[in-house]
Amino acid sequence: MDPSAAARVRAALAELPPEIAxxxxxxxxxxxxxxxxxTPSETPAAMLAPRTTDEVASAMAALRRHGVTVVPRGAxxxxxxxxxxxxESVVLSLHRMDAILEVDPTNRLAVVQPGVVTAALRDRASSAGLAYPPDPGSVEFATVGGNVATNAGGMCCVKYGVTGDFVLGLEVVLADGRVVRTGRRTVKGVAGYDLTHLFVGSEGTLGVITEVTVRLVPAPGPAHTLVASFAALPDAGRTVTAIVDAGLTPSMLEILDRTTVRAVDAMSGMGLGDDVHALLLVQSDDPDADxxxxxxxxxxxxHGAADIATSADRAEGAMLLEARRLALPALERLGDWLLDDVSVPRSRIAELIAFVEEVGARSGLTIGVFGHAGDGNLHPTIIFDDADPAARAAARGAFDEITERALHLGGTITGEHGVGRLKSGWLAVEQGPVGMELHASVKAALDPAGILNPFAVMPREAAGSR
Amino acid sequence: MDPSAAARVRAALAELPPEIAxxxxxxxxxxxxxxxxxTPSETPAAMLAPRTTDEVASAMAALRRHGVTVVPRGAxxxxxxxxxxxxESVVLSLHRMDAILEVDPTNRLAVVQPGVVTAALRDRASSAGLAYPPDPGSVEFATVGGNVATNAGGMCCVKYGVTGDFVLGLEVVLADGRVVRTGRRTVKGVAGYDLTHLFVGSEGTLGVITEVTVRLVPAPGPAHTLVASFAALPDAGRTVTAIVDAGLTPSMLEILDRTTVRAVDAMSGMGLGDDVHALLLVQSDDPDADxxxxxxxxxxxxHGAADIATSADRAEGAMLLEARRLALPALERLGDWLLDDVSVPRSRIAELIAFVEEVGARSGLTIGVFGHAGDGNLHPTIIFDDADPAARAAARGAFDEITERALHLGGTITGEHGVGRLKSGWLAVEQGPVGMELHASVKAALDPAGILNPFAVMPREAAGSR
Known part of the structure; x- marks a missing residue:
């Protein structure tokens, strides 16, 4: 770190309570x-763990005054x-602000601090006879603040939507320490610009979220589960299309490709079999789930399914979904991994998976695909040897090829994981020049000094080394 | 109009195809x-009716160059x-851009130009076996572009959400004529800032919407209908709360207060009766609607309902809902009217209606209340004599009192009609100083010259006379 940056950090910290730094x-x-x-990273100059909105505000004001960059952090x-x-940056971690402030069943909402673990909110909503549906894979350790900042998804999105669909209002500390409340506690409201959803998914580049008001929904009925295996990938793709065309909206509609199924078999001895080229996992929690x-x-x-198993029983359903739960762990066992996250129109899922198989064959890389077939959001997972520079380069090449193909199929570079530093180069491709100018205008309006997470989202000369 | 403004308008028009001006x-x-x-208004200096995005872009560029203010307009x-x-302004009407460009059943989306009448999109979605739920009262003549620009609501919101919940992506012409595409065609996507929803509800102050990609949903089942009358308003309020607390989500949950019921009786001879202090109208389109x-x-x-009628028949259901359909027409017959649009947490509906009754009694004004009980969005409707300045002042006073009370009850100044010029003064009360600073920053970032609908949304010295 250059000495003047170090001095700036010291000067900012000197203005803050020592017990939060x-x-x-x-x-x-x-x-x-x-x-x-x-993604590049470096050890930060300091970590701040404020306990209150006021402390976040004081911290931002001090950091702003001394020109120190800030990386807000959930889990x-x-x-x-x-x-x-x-x-040269300071990490601002919200982990101490972890209180569930309110659950209001009649108005179906909860107010929480950003450091609340998502599963804790889910369980608390459940105790009140309601549900907080967003269920990213990290639900047991990720925080609501982080989920909001990245607009996290999950398996329920096909029916319930993503995190942002549940955010009614926010309290946000701006880059200069001003505190703003956005949104509302009512079901409907159109007073002014939708600043709430401008902050949702902005990955800490526009403000620090210090309170979240979320919408809750009635607890759904017990889920019924179905698993179907297919000997041909296109059949599975056509089945997904047929389910959607039939006007059905499952609460879960997942897919595992052949590579993932084999990895799961290898890890678990589940014996799904080498003939399985795709597995569909479906749940419905509708009143008429059966x-x-x-x-x-x-x-x-x-559409030619080879095997189909169903269950109305919760425990049996969980067993049927075991292959989905093991997808990433099973692929991780094969080597180092690079996880992609693209969305395509759901009618193009089979095309994307076939393309991934082609890339795998051509590059000699193992690439498993699993993900949320019901909303077209897939996670091609590239296995490679991180110690081998050529393999690293090949993995990055495959990653970029797949991302490009998703765009080409009418999709997006990220369905739920966000842009971060991994895909800031790709953002410009998806958004185009005017879109990027607009992003820059908004960023400059909310953070004119550019101190908030300056290397995330927007392409910029990279800082930090891996 | 001052001569230099007139000259600027002439200069801008001279650069545009004469057939669009x-x-x-x-x-x-x-x-x-x-x-x-x-609300103040004046006859504009010109009206532009462009036929293509390119023409909108050229128009905005020319108007921007000559410093002419622009009021975008739907229906x-x-x-x-x-x-x-x-x-001194030019009205930019999108009525010529009225094509439904695409309906894609498998990906459950439609792409439309802004001038498409909402009912036309609804019917087209229906022909494809799908539904476009947003149903503002103006659905038969309002346009999709206008609905998006105001984030319009309706009766289905209690189950399906508002217009913005169905917007996946936009094409927007910015204040200087640049064209940007926001959002996506996929179900999920988190690439960059949510610029789509920044434009939704911005009432033509940030850009001109020239194309809308909307999400469609499976066509719901046939609706079952229930109407219940109550001899005491608090009983109706408690019933609404009980319905929500029971975890039920009707597709419609409307309320009419005593004044509105009497007006409906007077107009229709429906004979609901003087004893009725509140009417609840409920529909469900769930698979288990019965x-x-x-x-x-x-x-x-x-909760003490006096009379209850139900029907699973569509035509009979429509008859049961006749009182709701007549609510505004019946109140309009009583005199000039001023319609408010506030949302409160649904547990506070009865309190708000009771307060409105008190204001009515105190001011000597007839004020009917009807609206969307299920989401707390109510329309107190003040009847007065527009020719009497004292009555006008009293009406405005009552309007402001009701709006303030809604805020006080934890609500918002506008649930679905928007801020426009009617409530720009109230926006600052709801948003607070930092919220307004943030609004101003965003506005300045997207429309630095301030030519887009400069008197809407943000409080500013009023222009125009009534």
Whole structure:
């Protein structure tokens, strides 16, 4: 770190309560990066863990005055590097602000601090006879603040939507320490610009979220589960299309490709078999779930499913979904991994998976695909040897090829993991020049000094080394 | 209009195809204002009706160069004055851009131009076996572009959400003529800032919407209908709360207060009776609608409903809803009217209606309340004599008192009609100083010259006279 930057950080910290700041290198090492791969990061100069909105506001004001860059951080479970630090930056961790402030069943809402673990909110809503549906894979350790900042998704999105669909209002500390409340506590409201959803998914580049008001929904009925295996990938793709065309909306509609199924078999001895080229996993929590799944079963048969298993039992359903739960762990066992996150129109899923198989064959890389077939959001997972520079380059090449193809199929470069530092180069491709100018205008309007997470989202000369 | 402003308008028009511009005073008179009351307006200097995005872009570039202010306009059916013109402005009407460009059933989306009438999109979606739920009262003549610009609501919102919840992506012409595409065609996507929803509800102050990609949903089942009358308002309020607390989500949950019921009786001879202090109108389109309404019926009985009628028949259901359809027409017959649009947490509906009754009694004004009980969005409708200045002042006073009370009850100044010019003063009360600074920053970032609808949304010295 250059000496003047170090002096600026020291000067800012000197203005803050010492008990919210740490510069202990052992602690700081744990705040350098999130769970992404291929993203640059450095150990930050300091970590701040404020306890109140006022402390966040004071911290931002001090950091702003001294020109110190800030990386806001939830649980650090992100997969795109949005929480990665630079040596000259201070990480602002919201983990101490972890109170569920209110659950209001009649108005179906909850008010929480950003550091609340998502599963804790889910369980608390459940105790009140309601549900908070967003269920990213990291639900047991990710925080609501991080989920809001990245607009996290999950398996329920096909029916319930993503995190942002549940955010009614926010309290946000701006880059200069001003505190703003956006949104509302009512179901409907159109007073002024939708600043709430401008902050949702902005990955800490526009403000620091210090309170979240979320919408809750009635607890759904018990889910019924169906798993179907296919000997041919296009059949599975056509089945997904047929389910959607039939007007059915499952609460889960997942797909595993052949590579993923084999990895799961290898890990678990589950014996799904080498003939399986795709596995569909479906749940419905509709009041008429049995009828919905009977129709899904019919469509699976019609489109050539090899095996179909169903259950109305919760425990049995969880067993049927075991292959989905093991998808990433099983692929991880094969080597180092780079996880992509693209969305395509759901009618193009089979095309994308076929393309990934082609890339795998051509590059000699193992690439498993699993994900949310019901909303077209897939996670091609590239296995490679991180110690081998050629393999690293090949993995990055495959990643970029797949991302490009998703765009070409009418999709997007990121369905739920965000841009972070992993895909800031790709953002410009998707948004085009005017879109990027607009992003820059908004960023400049809200953070004119550019101190908030300056290397995330927007392409910029990269800082930090891996 | 001052001569230099007139010259600027002439100079801008000279750069545009003559067939898209009109300065005929007879035509212009029809473009001076929307359907709101108590909002200033003037006949605009010209009206532009571009046929393509390119023409909108050229128009904006020319108007920007010459510093001419622009009021974008859909069908002019708004109720807050957001489409009201000033003498020095040009109205940009999107009515010629009225093509439904695409309906894609498998990906459950449609792409439309902004001038498409909402009912046309609804019918087209229906032909494809899908539904476009947003149903503002103006659905038969309002346009999709106008609905998006105001984030319009309707009766289905309690289950399906508002217009913005169905917008996946936009094409927008910016204040200087640049064209940007926001959002996506996929179900999920988190690439960059949510610029789509920044434009949704911005009432033509940030850009001109030239194309809309909307999400469609499976066509719902046939709706079952229930109507219940109550001899005491608090009982109706408690019933609404009980329905929500029971975890039920009707597709419609409307309320009419005593004043509105009497007006409907007077107009229609429906004979609902003087004893009725509140009427609840409920529909469910769930697969188990009969069970849902049986439970609603039980809750109505439990909370003291006087009369309950139900029907699973479509035509009979429409008859049961006749009182709701007549609410505004019946109140309109009583005199001039000023329609408010506030949302409160649904647990506070009865309190708000009771307060409105108190204001009515105190001011000697007739004020009917009807609206969307299920989401807390109510329309207190003040009847007065527009020819009497004292009555006008009293009406405005009552309007402001009710709006303030809604805020005090944890609500918002506008649930679905928008801020426009009617409530720009109130926006600052709801948003607070930092919120307004943030609004101003965003506005300045997107429209630095301030030519887009400069008197809507943001409080500013008013222009134009009534």
């Amino acid at each position: 740490t510069t202990d290198p052992d602690i700081l090492a744990g705040y350098a990066r999130d769970q992404s791969r291929f 650090g479970s992100g997969l795109s590097g949005a929480a990665n630090a630079t040596a 009828e919905v799944l009977a129709r899904v079963e019919g469509l699976c048969e019609q | 009109t300065t005929d005073p007879d035509i212009l008179a029809g473009y001076a204002r929307d359907q709101s009351r108590f 002019g059916s708004g109720l807050s004055g957001a489409a009201n013109a000033t003498a 069970e849902v309404l049986a439970r609603v019926e039980g809750l109505c009985e439990q």
